[in-house]
Amino acid sequence: MALPLWVRSAAPILDWGAAYSREMLSDDLLAALIVTIMLIPQSLAYALLAGLPPEVGLYASILPLVAYAVFGTSRALAVGPVAVVSLMTASAVSKVAAAGSGDYLTAAVLLAFVSGLMLVGMGILRLGLLANFLSHSVISGFITASGLLIAASQLKHILGIKAEGETLLQLGGDLWRHMPQANPITLAIGLGATAFLFWSRRWLKPLLLARGWVKSRAEAATRAAPVCAVLGTTLLTWGLGLVDMGVKIVGTIPQGLPPLTLPSFDPALWRQLAGSALLISVVGFVESVSVAQTLAAKRRQRIIPDQELIGLGAANIAAALTGGYPVTGGFARSVVNFDAGAVTPAAGVFTAAGILVAALLLTPLLYFLPQATLAATIIVAVLSLVDLNTLKRTWTYSKADFAAMAATIALTLGLGVEIGIVSGVLVSIGLHLWRTSRPHWAIVGLIPGTAHFRNIDRHDVITSETVLTVRVDESLYFANARFLEELVSALAAERPMLKHVILMCPAINHIDASALESLEAINRNLKDGGIMLHLSEVKGPVMDRLKRGHFLDEMTGRVFLSQFEAYQALA
């Protein structure tokens, strides 16, 4: 029974599901097992980062994975709670509800729901390209700054004190004020776990390989390090009765199925959360798509970005219906999933089953898990997001892009995640417009003995007192239209003998209506001064469009196919 194409492309599971084989099953099951082990501590930790009870992290790692498996197009993306989106959730929700309150959870659930609806809506309207407005520089700066903010926000758990704040300054100040209350035992656990995790990340695999382990087992052991930290510190806390000495633990995590939750329909709350939901949607989508694309390319597969919006939207709606909070595709766990051999999104379904088992059976074992251990897990994970190298590379390549990146980092650290990312987008758009508003241009002349025209400042070329040829290396549009008017009028005013101006257009990909008006004004102004305007080397699509207006009729001069032809005719 062949399903219609639109049904199959709306739910990609129907495509790969029909061809599912026993071999795929065993590959996917193995990958799912490894991801599950990785995801249990992560989902608890990220829920705490978002200011939510730990079980919410587990709930966000069950049904959303199934929903993504049905609607998503990536074969390897592992969906669930991630660090940056958890931080953004905390920032958004803490503006509308007090931490720890029922309203806080309600708002987090609604945030997932609104974000899910937006993603699905963007997918249906094929607005995936909206994500383009987040430039690489901005997203990279944002993630670096978020990593630093997240790490700073976790220091309180390592120190066993309280500290709040949305900016680095607030967090630092609060940490400093509460420093005297730091708990030495908590600090020992936190630093120990952090050190162990950093060590295992860097040195465990080489060590095991040196001891003759096979590569796959050494890698699996390395990935199990966070679980070891969790087990070790939990046993220690339980065995030595550290709770009485002030070590804060995760405590009771309700055992059972995720609850069915209906998102709030309070219109005021929807309005308050809409902006944050949009930012979370776009940031989550961009992160997720870039991981998915990288992994797909490795197997010569492809993902469909607009369908990815629907997949991620479905995952968020599923999170909202089962007591979860905003999710997206995680970088580290998707790579693990891919490396472990996941071949279809079914691996996600099996991971969901694994987390479900954990939620049903394992939560009592996590009672004595110190919060400091979870904080250590987060710190080690997010510090790998901090990428100062890109900052340096961008500085070398382009000062404008560096400015956008630096502004995003500074504003995210200094004013919070939402202001940071919005400002970054505005700065990068502004800088782009600014750059194209002052395009590169050159007066060109003929290289003797050839038909080539080059910049008179760089080459020894033939020019004429009566003919001026200007080449503009940018599409003409409103931001540089007046620049061109001023340029031509200034050049003409300096040249009393001038009879012809040739605008050489091989680099002009587009002329918008404003630029057309400017060309008309240039033509009129030159005409008033007794100078003719000509064009040369106009591209096909630009010429097609010019023919639709009156400009070519009004233009005093001609359109030449080649600059050489123009020069021969006029000079």
Add this chain to the structure above:
Amino acid sequence: MALPLWVRSAAPILDWGAAYSREMLSDDLLAALIVTIMLIPQSLAYALLAGLPPEVGLYASILPLVAYAVFGTSRALAVGPVAVVSLMTASAVSKVAAAGSGDYLTAAVLLAFVSGLMLVGMGILRLGLLANFLSHSVISGFITASGLLIAASQLKHILGIKAEGETLLQLGGDLWRHMPQANPITLAIGLGATAFLFWSRRWLKPLLLARGWVKSRAEAATRAAPVCAVLGTTLLTWGLGLVDMGVKIVGTIPQGLPPLTLPSFDPALWRQLAGSALLISVVGFVESVSVAQTLAAKRRQRIIPDQELIGLGAANIAAALTGGYPVTGGFARSVVNFDAGAVTPAAGVFTAAGILVAALLLTPLLYFLPQATLAATIIVAVLSLVDLNTLKRTWTYSKADFAAMAATIALTLGLGVEIGIVSGVLVSIGLHLWRTSRPHWAIVGLIPGTAHFRNIDRHDVITSETVLTVRVDESLYFANARFLEELVSALAAERPMLKHVILMCPAINHIDASALESLEAINRNLKDGGIMLHLSEVKGPVMDRLKRGHFLDEMTGRVFLSQFEAYQALA
């Protein structure tokens, strides 16, 4: 005594003033006389449009003209109150003060002061290019919509009723409600004046020429028509005692020198007016510069836009210090000034002297001037701003530009001037980014027997199963970076035999850091799939920049000077 260049360029009067001759004096005096006659009714009318007492219009036409003459660079620009800026002033000031109150005048004066400071600041920082963000389409739509709004706002004076509103709907509704109170005598004067002005604008000159008048006298008579309307209706109202029959008149205009005013230093008021002042500055500057540029070109002179900012800024500061309100260069009166033979900004000084004489001596004569006559003057003047022809031409040329223009018109009429212009700017920027985010691209192949490569969809060309050449006709930057990634990965996924991808770059004027990251990702992804990435026909400046990064080292393939060379090497 030669002054240093920076002094001369900071106050252009030092340049042209040094060479001032008796002949120039007589030319400038004649032009000033004609402009003065035109400006007296206009300045009263525009002050009423701004919701201010009529004398404020006169005050704004004295010292500001002198200030512009000292600092401005245009030889023909006539500065003073203009229609669109008066409407914007009314819109801005009515938000912070009640019409007719002392606070209203205070706010209008401060608006001129803040706007003047902003213009001078932009001039010193050489930010004249900021005006580029107002595209021709947006400014043309905005001026058309403003013309309609202004005309609608004057109907109340023609009808002799009250009506308020910032949008066409509010104005229309209010007019309709008060229609029963319309005063028939006022209506007769208003309609009569309007008809006379329209008639004289269109038919008076041909009629006089046909009667054998010389052209210059016929033109002067045509320009004097508004003065005739003023005199005629004033005499009529006085002679027939029409005030007793409900005709509203201008009334007492204080006789004397403009007052010296110190702008308010209330920080709250500054904050409230800052946004409006910026909009007024930019709109006024754009209008003024385009007139000045057109007129300068006719005599092969040039203006310096950044110095124009300082000239207009000085004019506004002068307005604020002498009881005036925001001013800028007016289109109609500058053309009159130019045609009447003004050769230096001294004509502006003489015009100022003329208006000063009017303020000192003539105001009692204007006591019986009906407000309906001033409204008729405005209506006839602004309806020439309404330009639906451009709307049609833009539709033919570009649907995107038409959308920006139509949105500006609809939002200005529907939601007011400030929202209208800001939305127009945002829409035009958004559409530009949207267009460049989905650039034109083509797979190209070799035209047999040549070294030319063309679109495979349009030409009969040779291609290879192992080599794919893609030409992108747009600079690569963040908004289209991911588009390129997706494009290449989709094209590669469809071609199992593929070994080489060549990106043909003759139309790429710039590659920003985000696009560079995308090229790196494309290179990595293709490499993972066993495909090499090459570039061909990279422009010099783009290549210079690429050499600063690591991309060329990491790239699996080569950079070819010509596409033909690339094809020969790889196919």
